[in-house]
Amino acid sequence: MQNETIVIIDFGGQYNQLIARRVREANVYCEVVPYSKTVDEIKALNPKGIIFTGGPNSVFDDDAPKVDSQVFELGIPILGICYGAQLMSMSLGGVVHHADTREYGVTDITLDTTGVLFDGIADKNQCLMSHTDKVYSLPDGFRVVAKTEDCPMAAFENAEKGFYGVQFHPEVNHTPFGKDMIKNFLYNVCKLSGDWTMSDYAKNYIEFAKNKIGDKKVLCALSGGVDSSVAAVLLYKAIGKQLTCIFVDHGLLRKDEGDQVEDIFTNQFDMNLVRVNCEDRFLDKLAGVSDPETKRKIIGEEFIRVFEQEAKKIGTVDYLVQGTIYPDVIESGAGDASVIKSHHNVGGLPDYVDFKEIIEPLRSLFKDEVRQLGMELGIPEYLVWRQPFPGPGLAIRCIGEITKDRLEILKDADAIFREEISRAGLDREINQYFAVLTNMRSVGVMGDERTYDYTIALRGVTTTDFMTGEWARIPYDILDIVSRRIVNEVSHVNRIVYDITSKPPATIEWE
Ligand SMILES: Nc1ncnc2c1ncn2[C@@H]1O[C@H](COP(=O)(O)OP(=O)(O)OP(=O)(O)O)[C@@H](O)[C@H]1O
Ligand SMILES: O=c1[nH]c(=O)c2[nH+]cn([C@@H]3O[C@H](COP(=O)(O)O)[C@@H](O)[C@H]3O)c2[nH]1
Numbered sequence: 001m002q003n004e005t006i007v008i009i010d011f012g013g014q015y016n017q018l019i020a021r022r023v024r025e026a027n028v029y030c031e032v033v034p035y036s037k038t039v040d041e042i043k044a045l046n047p048k049g050i051i052f053t054g055g056p057n058s059v060f061d062d063d064a065p066k067v068d069s070q071v072f073e074l075g076i077p078i079l080g081i082c083y084g085a086q087l088m089s090m091s092l093g094g095v096v097h098h099a100d101t102r103e104y105g106v107t108d109i110t111l112d113t114t115g116v117l118f119d120g121i122a123d124k125n126q127c128l129m130s131h132t133d134k135v136y137s138l139p140d141g142f143r144v145v146a147k148t149e150d151c152p153m154a155a156f157e158n159a160e161k162g163f164y165g166v167q168f169h170p171e172v173n174h175t176p177f178g179k180d181m182i183k184n185f186l187y188n189v190c191k192l193s194g195d196w197t198m199s200d201y202a203k204n205y206i207e208f209a210k211n212k213i214g215d216k217k218v219l220c221a222l223s224g225g226v227d228s229s230v231a232a233v234l235l236y237k238a239i240g241k242q243l244t245c246i247f248v249d250h251g252l253l254r255k256d257e258g259d260q261v262e263d264i265f266t267n268q269f270d271m272n273l274v275r276v277n278c279e280d281r282f283l284d285k286l287a288g289v290s291d292p293e294t295k296r297k298i299i300g301e302e303f304i305r306v307f308e309q310e311a312k313k314i315g316t317v318d319y320l321v322q323g324t325i326y327p328d329v330i331e332s333g334a335g336d337a338s339v340i341k342s343h344h345n346v347g348g349l350p351d352y353v354d355f356k357e358i359i360e361p362l363r364s365l366f367k368d369e370v371r372q373l374g375m376e377l378g379i380p381e382y383l384v385w386r387q388p389f390p391g392p393g394l395a396i397r398c399i400g401e402i403t404k405d406r407l408e409i410l411k412d413a414d415a416i417f418r419e420e421i422s423r424a425g426l427d428r429e430i431n432q433y434f435a436v437l438t439n440m441r442s443v444g445v446m447g448d449e450r451t452y453d454y455t456i457a458l459r460g461v462t463t464t465d466f467m468t469g470e471w472a473r474i475p476y477d478i479l480d481i482v483s484r485r486i487v488n489e490v491s492h493v494n495r496i497v498y499d500i501t502s503k504p505p506a507t508i509e510w511e
């Protein structure tokens with residue numbers, strides 16, 4: 001049985017996957033497709049509703065992305081967001097040009113609550129605006145249902161045809177009524193029943209993977225982290241022992257982590273697991289390197305070379321599975337987005353990879369959705385709720401050059417911090433917490449003697465999606481215990497600082 005489907009037509013906007021996420025959150029299945037799909041291809045997906053996303057272009061430019069105008073004749077409801085609303089308006093006979101006043105940021109908006117999308121929503125509200133063009137006149141049959149000070153046509157509808165346009169972005173948290181508005185579109189306009197759940201995602205993916213892979217062999221890059229554990233279990237359910245998991249111990253893991261991961265995946269799950277110990281190989285390549293992006297690229301490439309080498313031992317392996325999730329993709333500069341940092345599994349991948357294909361079952365999901373999926377698959381809670389740990393590991397927390405000695409200092413300090421946070425029962429509340437070895441040394445006095453040693457920085461953040469985050473308000477007395485213990489127990493450290501920047505403007509990791 002096919003789930004009720006929403007088709008999201010992608011015009012290159014920044015928040016497109018967030019739109020998809022909002023639709024999934026409302027228990028509706030959706031697919032994001034490029035604007036170049038023909039109307040027949042769209043029809044073949046049997047959508048119950050269509051959403052046009054935002055996008056960087058101006059609709060009236062010659063080379064602006066357009067959708068086949070027959071889409072307006074399918075009798076299917078359409079919601080246009082920002083660029084999508086402008087495109088809908090222009091395609092049906094309205095007028096769009098550059099605005100005299102542009103709007104960027106959170107803006108007060110007045111909603112006409114007789115508008116179908118705004119049913120049950122407060123009329124004085126706020127929304128996120130981000131546009132330089134605007135709609136100046138509406139096509140026949142439309143009426144205005146929202147306005148802001150600078151945008152008199154901030155939302156419009158032709159309820160009879162089921163066409164709706166909004167100039168603002170309902171998909172972001174800065175538009176507090178956005179989720180309700182999207183639900184109104186799905187439930188009141190498209191008349192959906194909400195027949196999709198995360199367990200459907202699992203079921204469908206397992207079916208899809210079975211058919212795609214057939215009797216071929218597959219290798220899964222398994223770190224023991226949340227994402228790759230969920231990806232591995234999904235694939236294991238699809239193809240069982242055709243799957244081999246490769247766990248790379250690159251010497252950049254946390255204290256005792258290698259043994260713990262090996263223990264969990266050999267004793268608790270009955271999967272084929274190969275642990276590859278290659279500390280020297282990674283450390284040799286990283287010797288003398290202190291630039292963060294260079295470190296990331298070296299590690300990204302070395303990971304793949306290890307996977308290729310292990311694949312050869314197994315025979316012919318067509319597919320490599322990675323636990324890539326959406327934030328990894330967007331921060332590595334997907335499409336037109338700018339590169340924040342090259343996640344080793346996306347932007348850090350080498351140009352040539354000796355596998356027929358890389359499979360990434362979680363590529364469009366956000367972290368909290370992956371956790372939900374993990375619970376659906378019956379993965380133990382302590383694994384699903386583990387704090388994330390980046391693939392490049394301690395290399396990007398050891399600022400400057402990486403040496404065995406410096407890694408030892410960092411591992412010991414980090415272990416103390418993690419131990420005290422879980423002793424205080426804060427490990428679920430603080431979503432990611434770790435130590436960073438800075439490359440700064442300063443003067444201290446210990447046992448009446450001068451010291452000149454490293455500064456350790458502690459980092460703690462609260463976040464749900466890891467795209468943005470707040471620094472965690474860890475109680476002073478816990479920070480105090482951690483600080484005393486690290487300085488007393490770890491040689492070559494004489495000073496501890498706590499990082500009090502949020503993301504943005506900082507990022508979670510230091511490199
Ligand atoms: N040590 C490792 N050995 C093998 N594969 C790895 C290793 N570290 C990372 N990977 C691969 O890179 C992907 C991305 O790493 P990332 O740290 O984002 O995810 P994760 O480790 O699975 O989950 P988490 O975000 O909870 O740490 C992983 O899903 C995995 O496929
Ligand atoms: O697998 C990964 N490979 C990487 O190269 C990488 N860089 C950052 N991270 C993790 O991503 C989340 C966001 O981190 P940033 O705010 O530092 O970008 C945080 O959870 C980081 O730990 C990585 N994960």
Ligand SMILES: NC(=O)CC[C@H](N)C(=O)O
Pocket residue numbers: 013053054055056057058081082083084130131132133134
């Ligand atoms: N965010 C958007 O979709 C922007 C649409 C269009 N490029 C504008 O500036 O108005």
Ligand SMILES: [Mg+2]
Pocket residue numbers: 223225226388389390391
């Ligand atoms: Mg990880």
